[in-house]
Amino acid sequence: MGKTLEAMRALQVIERQLADVRRQFSSSSAAVAVQQRRVDELRQQFQLLHDEVLAHQKEAGAVELELKSREEDVNKLRQTLNSTKTNKEYAAVLTQLNTLKADNSKLEDKALKLMQEVDQVRTETEEVEDQIAQAEKSLEQIRQTSAEETTRLQAMLDDLQTRRKSAAEAVPSKPLGVFDRIAAIRDGDVMAKIEVVGRKPPYQYICGGCNMSITAEHANALRTRDEIRFCDCCGRILYMEKETSPQKA
Ligand SMILES: [Zn+2]
Structure with missing residues (x-):
């Protein structure tokens, strides 16, 4: 093998190692990004569930209020019933009263169902909160590992770059330009x-x-x-x- 090709071969050995270290760099930071995304997704899920709890609570509150005002209507009708003067009038008020009580009973069921839903969604929210805590802990560990990895890889990179520089000096400038161009396109290969x-x-x-x-x-x-x-x-x-x-x- 000629002198130039020999020098390029030596450069190629270092170039491959450099490409490998660069790949390790990106996979290390990719691991952090993947876990960060998991945490973000869980937080989003938590926010949705939290909003759902609030919406259910608001609806349940409105039903409770309506029930209260209807209870007052029931009391008023009872008083009216006691002061009726004719049988016909009595029967009419009684029908009104019974209809109102039946409607109220349906409304009470609705309020109960809403409160049960609130409890259920709240349980789900707590579960997601636990998952967030775990995912954040894991993210912290991955960050730590990645930071250690980065320090190690940076030292390797510095060393390889120094070696590459001196290996490149043995290659004439024109072939070196060709080498660099292909290295950039082919990831060091x-x-x-x-x-x-x-x-x-x-x-x-x-x-x-x-x-x-x-x-x-x-x-x-x-x-x-x-x-x-x-x-x-x-x-x-x-x-x-x-x-x-x-x-x-
Ligand atoms: Zn080929």
Whole structure:
């Protein structure tokens, strides 16, 4: 392998490690975000249930008030009943009184049902409150772990960046530019080894990155020349290792 390709290979080793550390960084912060979302959802659920309790309570209060005023109507009708002068008048007031009492009884049932609903939703609210407490505790733990992880990863990143800088100095600027461009697109996966298939000529060549066939021209050129050649399929920079060259197989 030529000097430039050799230097790029060394850079590739560090570049892969860098990409791996960056992935760990994002998965660590993603874990925090996922748990934060869980807490937010539970809080929203709690708010909805809380609002439901208030609405039921308000409705129950209105029914209670109406019942009170109807009780007064019942009392008034009882007094009227006692002061009626004719049987016909008595019967009419009595019918009115009974109708009112029957309506009131329905209203009492409604008030009772509403209060039961309030109790039920309140129980659900308490359950969600417990879930929130647990989820928040877990979020705190995940945050803590993530913070420790971040410190560890940052140290690794600093070290790798220093090493990358000195490895990059061994690569001429034009090939380095190409390397950086592919690294940015392919998440640090820039170079691919040419795999040689077969025991005797004609050999077949495969890109170790994408496993597609490579022309013999690429392989032959890279045996002797230190130049940048790309896989026609995946665009990685190709290189050949001495031990894979058929002459030594
Ligand atoms: Zn390829």
